[in-house]
Amino acid sequence: MTEHSSAEKPALSGTKARTGVTGLDDVLAGGLSRGHVFLLEGEPGAGKTTIALQFLQEGEARGERGLYITLSETEVELREGAASHGWTLGPGIEVFELAPPESLLNDEHKQSLLYSSDLELGETTQSIFDAVERVKPDRVVIDSLSEIRLLAQSSLRYRRQILAIKHFFSKLGATVVLLDDLTADSLDKTVHSVVHGVVRLEELAPAYGAERRRMRIIKYRGQRYRGGFHDFTITTGGVNVFPRLVSAEYRGAEQRTRVSSRIQALDTLLGGGLDSGSSTLILGPAGTGKSLIAILFVAAAVARGEKAAMFIFDEELGLLYDRMKPLGIDLQKLVADGNLYLEQVDAAELSPGEFSHRVRSRVDEDGIKTVLIDSVNGYQAAMPEENSLILHMHELLQYLNRRGATTFLTVAQHGLVGDMKAPVDVTYLADTVILLRYFEALGKVRRAMSVIKKRTGPHEDTIREYLIDGRGLTVGAPLDQFQGVLRGVPTFVGGDGALMGIE
Numbered sequence: 001m002t003e004h005s006s007a008e009k010p011a012l013s014g015t016k017a018r019t020g021v022t023g024l025d026d027v028l029a030g031g032l033s034r035g036h037v038f039l040l041e042g043e044p045g046a047g048k049t050t051i052a053l054q055f056l057q058e059g060e061a062r063g064e065r066g067l068y069i070t071l072s073e074t075e076v077e078l079r080e081g082a083a084s085h086g087w088t089l090g091p092g093i094e095v096f097e098l099a100p101p102e103s104l105l106n107d108e109h110k111q112s113l114l115y116s117s118d119l120e121l122g123e124t125t126q127s128i129f130d131a132v133e134r135v136k137p138d139r140v141v142i143d144s145l146s147e148i149r150l151l152a153q154s155s156l157r158y159r160r161q162i163l164a165i166k167h168f169f170s171k172l173g174a175t176v177v178l179l180d181d182l183t184a185d186s187l188d189k190t191v192h193s194v195v196h197g198v199v200r201l202e203e204l205a206p207a208y209g210a211e212r213r214r215m216r217i218i219k220y221r222g223q224r225y226r227g228g229f230h231d232f233t234i235t236t237g238g239v240n241v242f243p244r245l246v247s248a249e250y251r252g253a254e255q256r257t258r259v260s261s262r263i264q265a266l267d268t269l270l271g272g273g274l275d276s277g278s279s280t281l282i283l284g285p286a287g288t289g290k291s292l293i294a295i296l297f298v299a300a301a302v303a304r305g306e307k308a309a310m311f312i313f314d315e316e317l318g319l320l321y322d323r324m325k326p327l328g329i330d331l332q333k334l335v336a337d338g339n340l341y342l343e344q345v346d347a348a349e350l351s352p353g354e355f356s357h358r359v360r361s362r363v364d365e366d367g368i369k370t371v372l373i374d375s376v377n378g379y380q381a382a383m384p385e386e387n388s389l390i391l392h393m394h395e396l397l398q399y400l401n402r403r404g405a406t407t408f409l410t411v412a413q414h415g416l417v418g419d420m421k422a423p424v425d426v427t428y429l430a431d432t433v434i435l436l437r438y439f440e441a442l443g444k445v446r447r448a449m450s451v452i453k454k455r456t457g458p459h460e461d462t463i464r465e466y467l468i469d470g471r472g473l474t475v476g477a478p479l480d481q482f483q484g485v486l487r488g489v490p491t492f493v494g495g496d497g498a499l500m501g502i503e
Contacts, residue, residue, distance in 0.1 A: 023230070023357075270454065281409045282408065373408070389424055
């Protein structure tokens, strides 16, 4: 049996040190492997210090001793930063402020034949080792490597120092997080090749709106992890990571049932209604009633005893309440009764990953079975690229379908009549597509709807006029005596009879 010195502790093989950061342990498949050295890198302000403090506090909560070695910030600054999150570093976390020795700053030393960096690098490294030997911590944070890199002055000496630090800690069994602010050469991958894992934090500044933050696991030896970029936020209370949604991880055996709108003509157009656990896209120009039709299904779900959620991007909630109440839908009461979760989403302040997380939380925690996203146009505003939107929507819709949730999406098209364009084509993602159109007839602007796609069963191939008034939504008979309704200016091709199915 190998003997360890008084400062050495055997590594706890097969266990993980949880980070204490919401969502990050999910990305890391449980946390950081104990007894190894990890690199947390990102530009200043990316959130490295906050994550490091959460890591040490999580260890303290589990009875582990932590050591924060700071070469850049003072202990006062560090504790003030912790206080801004409402934290007080407990007795289980020691802060060791490593300042340059005063002897290195006097005139006598400056005239020495030895370079001051030679002495400073050696003394700095030895001071780190001495502090660790004294505290005997389970978790260590070194902030930051930029100071050591500057003292080393060359890539070779820097690599040797990092290797020395790694070998020193490998004998102690401590889990170590090295912070790097990337202020030096970003192409230098010296530490990447030495450490056990690398976490990269990035901050993006969109043309309008709040900054966006995301992270990626670049390396994690011997461990499967959730790859790709994951959005995260820094709020009072710490960092929150929103793991990238992978719908394939969710397999459900939900029983499919028929979902009704409680409007017989609309259900008939849809082939008897929709199937639960499917997605429906309502497509049309502004003012055609896309939101109303979707809300009718939401109200019908609540009437069946289910819970529903609405995520509104475009409309102010007060206006939505006032608009729906005359139509017999009291959204405020549904919210007050706890049957409806209603959130107004600010696309300029919310990242796509955080939005997906909010939707998932409602479905998983509250058992919600009907979800409305109004509209995809607003959702697109939160996305830097259209391709990313398609991928996000695909994963989110697949996830909701597999959880048995019926999803409604609205998309506003550009234009009013004739050939219209959608800002993003998600028709192939949805299981059902309802197309709404304006058309002109006898000097009036009228509305028509049709179902152009339904994966889960048959549907009418007719076009029906519909009317929105004080009674709500009324759907008429098929417009089988007219041609060219979808083009906006129909031609009468029938015999006699009324122009419309409804008046």
